[in-house]
Structure formats: C-alpha cells, structure tokens
Amino acid sequence: MKKIGVVILLLVFSFGYSIAQNKSVKAGAAQYVPISIQFGGFVNPVSDDLKFLPELTNLRVSKNESNEQEKLEELKAEKMKAKIKYLVEKKILSKSAEEAKSNEPILLSGFNTITNDGCPSDNTLAINRNNQIVTVVNSHVRYYSTSGTGLQAKMSLITFFNSVLSSSNSLCDPKVIYDNQANRFILYCQTCNSSPVPSSLCVAFSKTDDPTQGWWIYKFSGSPSSVNNGNCWVDYPKLAVSDHDLFITSNMFDGSGNYLESVIYQLDKTIGFAGSTYGSSDALLWSNISGSPFTMVPISNGINGGYGNMMYLISTDNSGSSSSNLLLFKINNAVNNTPSMTLDYVSIPTYSQPSDGIQKGTSVKLMTGDFRAMDGFYLNGTIHFVFHCDAGSNFTTINYSRIAYNGSSWMAQNKIIGAPNTDYSYPGIASAGYNNNDQSSVICFNYSSINDYPSCAAVFIDNNFNVSNPVTIQAGSGYVNAYAQSIGGGMQGNRWGDYSAAARDYSSNPPTIYCYNTYGNNSADWVNYVSALKSVASAPNGIESAQAIEPKLLVFPNPIVDIFLIKFTAEKNEMVTINLYDVQGKLVKEIYKADCLQGENLFTFNKGALGAGSYLLEIVLGNKIVKTEKIILLEK
Helix, strand or coil: HHHHHHCCEECCCCCCCCCCCCCCCCCCEEEEEEEEEEEEEEEECCCCCCCCCCCCCCCCCCCCCCCCCHHHHHHHHHHHHHHHHHHHHHHHCCCCCCCCCCCCCEEEEECCCCCCCCCCCCHHHCCCCCCEEEEECCCCCEECCCCHHHHHHHEEHHHCCCCCCCCCEEEEEEEEEEEEECCCEHHHEEEEECCCCEEEEEEEEEECCCCHHHHEEEEEEEECCHHHHHHHHEEEEEEEECEEEEEEEEEEEEECCCEEEEEEEHHHHHHHCCCCCCCCEEEEEEEECCCCCCCCCEEEEECCCCCCEEEEEECCCCCCCCCEEEEEEEECCCCCCCCCCEEEEEEEEECCCCCCCCCCCCCCCEECCCCCCEEEECCCCCCCCEEEEEECCCEEEEEEEEEEEEECEEEEEEEEEECEEEEEEEEEEECCCEEEEEEEECEEEEEECCCCCEEEEEEEECCCCEEECCEEEEEECCCCCCCCCCEECCEEEECCCCEEEEEEEECCCCEEEEEEEEEECCCCCCEEEEEEEEEECHHHHHHHCCCCCCEEEEEECEEECEEEEEEEEEEEEEEEEEEEEECCCCEEEEEEEEECEEEEEEEECCCCCCCEEEEEEEEEEEEEEEEEEEEEEECC
C-alpha cells in the first residue's frame, strides 16, 4: 500500500468551545410555501451499449461561485502569491517524517469508472445492502455490483430523466443517496443552463432496493416565485433523509449570476417511494432563512436511517474572508405537520478562505473554491461535519468537527487535517463505527502538492478523535490542465471539485466505506475512481475488530463477467508475467508479459473466449511468484 509522500499534520483544538449564543433562536423571517411537483411515472431506463461503452460528454458545468466571488478571487490571488513565494524561498522538496499514531484505513479494492465526464465530474455514490453501487457524474449514471457482475448498466442523465425532460436540457450537479431505513436509492440532478428559464430539479426514487428494477420520477421548479419573484435558479445541491422526509438544499442565483440565498426543499419521501402523486401539503420550500447561510448540508443518520421527524442542517459562515462560527439549523416536524426552524451558532477555531492548490509539473493551479460546507452525518447525538479551508498556512486543509449538545448549548470538538506544503480538498465523510456508540469515521479527499500530481486519499478517525496517517487511494500519474481558465493575478486554474463521495456499506461488518474521487492522468485530464476501505481499529464494547488485509494484489470484480481489473504492487522496475491456470494447475493462458514500473500498477483484461469456471490467476515479478488468486468467470 502506497502512503502519501507526506504525513499528517494535526492541529488539535481543545474539547469545549463555547458557542456564540447560549440558546437556540427561532429562524427569524424564515418562511415556507407549498411547491408543486410533477409526477413523471415509472421508468426503467435502457442501458447504453455495454460492449462498446460509447460516451459523449457535455462539458457545460454549474456556476458554483461564492456569494462574494470577486472579493474571493482577489483574496485567493494574494494568498497564492504568498504561497508560491514561500515554496520558492524554502525550496520545498522533502516532507516531515512525523507519524500519527492511529490506525490507517485499509484499501480493499478500487477501480476506474468508465472515462471522465467533464470538469468537474461531481462524483457521487451510494451502495445498498446487496453490494450494488449507483455512481453518478455530471452526465451519466452507472450501476455496479461488487459481488460478481461488475458494470451492470450505464445511461446518460437525459436518458434517465427523459419522462420529464427533453433532449435539449443540459443536466448537472447529481447526487445519490441510499436510505437505509427504507432500503431505497434516491437520485437527484438539475437542469444546468445558468438561467431561471427553464430551471428544474429532478428526483428519482428506486422502486425496490435494486436500482435495475426501475425508478419513480419527479420534477419541480428551480425558479420558485417566492424567491426573487421567480428570477432565480438552483446550484450546488445536498441531500439527506429523516424518518419521514427528503431534504434538498440549494444555492439560488439570479439571471445575472448574482447569489441570492440558500433554500431548503422538504418533501414527503414516502410518497416518492410509493410512486404516488404529491399533494399541496406534501412538499414545501424554505426561504428567507435567518443567518444568511450559504450552502447548507442536511445531515442524515450515519448508520440507522433517520433520527426522528426532524433534520439538522449545517452551514459555514461564508459572509467574509474568515470566521469562527458554524450555523446549525434544526427543522422540527414532518412536512405535513407544521414544521418550524431554529438556529444556533457553534464556535470553532478561526478558519479562512482557502488558497488554490499547487500541482506537480505545471503552473496551472487547482481551484479550491471557497470554504463552503461539504458533508456530514449524525450518530447518537453527535453531528460530524467537514469542509476545506485555510487554517493559517495558505495551504488548503480539511476542517473536521464533532458537534454535540451538552444540555444547554452546542459544543464542538475540532481538528484540522492537513500535511506540510500540501493541499487537501473536497472531503467526503461517512460513519465507520461498529455501532451507535462508536463515533469512528472515514474522510476521503483530494490532495496535491509541488511533488504530487492530483491524487485521492483517506484518513480514519477513531472513536476517541485520533486521526490516522493518510493513505493514498489512487496516486495521480499526471497534472491536469485540460480545462484551464484565468483565475486572476495572471494565473491559470483548473476546476478541482465540486465534491467527493463517501458512503457506508450497511451490510458489511467490520464497517466498509466506499469512496468516489478523481485523480490526474498522463493526458492532463481527470479519472474517476471508486474505492472500498476498512478500518483495523479496535471495536468498542467487545465487538471483534477488523483484520488487516495487505492489498498486494486485488482483482475486481470477482466473480467476473466481462472486464476485470488487477491491481498489484511492484517493489522495483521489472518484468511482470500474468498467467492463468485451471484448478488442476495446468497453464491455460499467459495473459500478459512486459516490463512494469515500481509502485502500484493497474492491469485491465477482458475474459474474451475463456469459459465459465474457476481459475488461478498468478502474478510473477521477475522470477518470483508474488501472488496466486482464485477467480471465478461467469457466463454472460
């Protein structure tokens, strides 16, 4: 397993920070109005051709700008100049050897999803209890199975939502979640024309826990008359579920691209799962919310579905260049039971807007955006929350908080997760606890530095708030400048976000977390990558802990239908031979023989005319057999 060439730098802050206000306040002028939702019926989209895997990518992307974009661009240009000056003066070529003491997450498997889908690709992922994964990026939906069939289906978002949209629509900002309480997937996307007309939100509810069995489709307006008289459109969504409802948050912009406000759509999820028609009391829109939040993250339960007919939502204080507050909202009651909203301010150490990222081999910077809220979950009275920011070094770091109510106020434990002279960005977080008493989590993120191409990694945080060394999920093989644009101060930048996904596998024990990130390739472009990670930390309350798995060789998927991937580690540059034997030990085929490079290598192979059955796959490096793995080939 290749570790990041830097070690974690933890700025640990003390346990009990007082909040700015000692009690909740009613969310002032917040108001909600009913919304009308169009029912698009039941669809089971036809998969694209899996043999040739043809794809045409539309590169139009969402605006995704800050509410103070011009000031932010000036600030980031100043920070970048200071950052580059520091790197030049210090001649940064080496990293600290300090080690974190916690257990590292174990990388179990990983695979590239098929091609890139624009910039940013907006990676989102969810997994059900039957080892089926739904991945979505800016233009395509794909179903995978980790237990034998690999890629099950793929289709464009337009194909998926064609019952409510036309082929002239451009779609973006997808999100997918798995409701562990209802055993269903929920998939979202929006029209992406950067204008009020047409601006639509589309939501799909899977009919069963199996995404291949079809979906109920709905559409509603992204230009509600209650916001700026309808002269508005939505951007940058987040999704979560309570026991009864689905919550969708979005930032609103006007027709000229100016930020207006953040809003919350609250829908009765039981109607969507049943494939029924929404009535006037089944869906509403919250707007004019106190505290002027920018990008609100609704917080789902990390393990067991909902936590009642209520929803916590968190926003960073994005009103200036720095802040020491988080905004914590709470919506009480289901959509059809007169819900109300309260607001608390939670103090954490001061954080500021991040500088753009450095990448190896090019002067093109990686755009970090602002310090908006990214991701979170709730577990047994504690809210986990992550975003990226500058913690005082001009390098981008992960800001992680655990927030709990002590009987009179909300208090936050907070840590900054970063590494010297390295940029960490766009975190996703998921619960890695063995039960409700275990607050462990995994955070996946992107990273880059003057010595690293854009890559992705993860850390494990145990129940006692100890953070592990970072472990590389997939190292980049090249820089990215395929979509470079001017970012001010005479510099060029490439989009790096907008978000990464981390999702818990609810059927796994010990806990397994699936992540969906991007890394740079040698064509100056992005590659989308799915990975599975486990922790080797001791479980609380006497539950048996996970066993470390050394991933010298990984085959995915196994059993195999068509294409499979082999990931192995070479200690030096040498000849690699990949052989296939039958179960009696007779050589069936020498699949591959050529030189390979030191480090991790990924080999992809189509089973072709090989018959169904069990085989032994052998990896030989030089003259040494490093691994023999049993594989199963299935009929198509």
